[in-house]
Amino acid sequence: MRICMIAEGSYPYVTGGVSSWIHSLIRQMPEHEFIIYAIGAQSKQKGQYKYELPSNVVEIKEIFLDAYIDEPGKWGHRFRLTSQQEEDLKCLLGGGGGVNWGNIFDLLRTEKFHVAADFLSSKDYFDILEDLCRTKYSLVPFTEMFWTVRSMILPLFVSIRNDIPEADLYHSVSTGYAGVVGALAKHIHGSPLILTEHGIYSREREEEIIKADWVKGYFKDLWIEYFYTLSGCIYNSADQIVTLFNRNKEIQIELGCDPSKISIIPNGVNAIDYANLPQAPDQDIIRIGGIVRVVPIKDIKTMLQSFALVKREIPNAELTIMGPTEEDEEYYQECLQMVGSLELQDVIFTGTVPVKDYLGQMDILVLSSISEGQPLAVLEGMACGKPYVTTNVGSCKELLNGVNDGIGPAGFVTPVMNYEPMAQSIIKLCKSPSLREEMGRNALERVSRYYKHQDFITSYQQLYALLGEGQQWPALASN
Known part of the structure; x- marks a missing residue:
């Protein structure tokens, strides 16, 4: 079977998280051929792969969302x-x-437009936007509205x-642009479409736009509504929708997704791969670690602020x-400046x-993200038998506390963007080697029992086979 994997802002340009998930899935299915449809933010990423592509990747198609910058349209x-x-x-x-969306796809792919910018430079676009401003955005300056909606x-x-x-089957690994492309692929070629939503795109x-300085206040609702509209495209079009844990499923239903389409397939790790990792030689140091990309959504600044409090009690x-630190160089520099302003040592x-190479040496692991799905970093740490302190995002609470599984807690869950409770939880673990050992044992037991890598692979193999043969995917027991 030939499967087209549609990824936005991840594989193969970014390591970790969703990218690792895609790479693992492809490598474990040599019986299938894969096409990677990679949607990147900037054209400078072209060909800059962070992964050695598996041999069963037969094609990679790259598109970049900044391509429109050099695309002039004919005015009027x-x-x-x-x-x-x-x-x-x-x-x-x-x-x-x-x-x-079918009408939108047919219209925008018509030969009426030489390039996409032609429509957004046309009198038709002007008239539609003028009517929209008059009926819904009467207090917004028209010129600002024109250029904002265009961009x-x-x-x-x-x-x-x-x-x-x-392809025989299309698999989008997020909503947004990847979701629209997946719906378009189904519209053009008629092949089945799967959506796997890790976090709720x-x-x-919405969280990013609310905090963003580059979006003026009266345009924030417009941008937020736009991204919800994009998500609705693939919610309606997909044959099957996979999420990673029950809370995500509940949110998808709240956003209008048909519950009968949704199945839950958790992420998984091979716990045996994390046994007997190199240990730290010096036990006089309490080693705290974060497996994380240095980007704003991971909120490294809260991690640093919490560590400043930890350092006062645990010198x-x-x-x-x-x-990786290069994905958002400006944010990385801000983090380094914070280290300096807090006069932090040992970061x-x-x-x-x-x-x-590092995991076995850690005593405690930390995740300070603003948003997550079911983070592989947490599963990896649990497989290594390490206690975690996380923010209450995605499935972190479920991972650390379980769902009536009879296994004790594997760490602490703290509020988002609140460094004091995070620091207190870390300090509690620093002061109690026995608590660290107990929570680490619980972590390993839970991940070994409920988050097996082979279960994850087998579920997707079955899903691909059934949809590829035109059969209905049965509801999973975890539903």
Whole structure:
């Protein structure tokens, strides 16, 4: 079977998390051929792969959302749209109501437009936006509205106009642009479509936009509604939707997803791979670690602030942050400045490293993210028998506390963006070797029993086989 994996902002340009998940899935299925449809943010990423692609990857197609910057449109043309086409576009641009994505796909891929920017430079676009401003955004300056919506929608239009490789099955690993491309692939080629949603993409974008300085206050709702509209595209189009834990399923249903489509397939790790890792030679140091990309959504600043409090009570504590720093260089520099302003000692940023070289040496692991799905970093630490302190995001509470499984806690869960409770939890573990050992044992038992890598692979093998043969995927017991 030929499977097209559609990834946005992850594989193969970024390590860890969703990228590791994709890489593992492909490697464990040599019986299938894979096409990677990679959606990147910036054209400078082209060919800059962080992974050696498995031999069963037969094609990689790259598109970049900044491609529209160099795409000029012809101003002032009129394309004589039908009233239905105008209504569909108005819904997409923020007019409310359900978007008919099939009509949008057909219109934007028509030869009427030489390039996507042609429509957004047309009189038709001007008229639709003018009507939208008059009926819904009367207090917003029209010029600002014109350019804001244009910048918002043009990457989507460019994505829709790209060619889609033909495959037996399409698998989008998020909603957003990857979800729209998956729905487009099904629309063009008619093959089945799977969505795996690790974190809730639209909620993550909402959190980012609320905090963003680059979005003016009166445009925040417009941007947020836009990303929810993108998610709705694949929720409606997908044949099957996979999520990783029950709370995500509940949110998807709240957002309008058909419950009968949703199955739960947890992530998994091979616990045996994390046994007997190199241990730390010096036991006079309490080693605290974070397996994390240095980007804002991981909230490294809260981790640093909590460590500053830890350091006051545990002077022999050391913090090692294991993960790439180049993804957001500006944020990384801000983190380094915070280390300096807090006068912190014993903070190490390793950059990208083989995590197994470090994990065995850690006494405590920390995750300070603002948003997560079911983080592989937590599963890896649990497989290594290490206690974790995490924020209450994604499935972290379920991972550490279990769901009536008779196994004790594997760490502490603390509020998001609140460094004091995080620090107190870390200090409690620092002061009690017996508590660290107990929680580490619980972690290993839970991950060994409920989060097996082979179970994860087998579930997807069965899902691919059934959809590829046109059969209905049965509801999982975990539903």
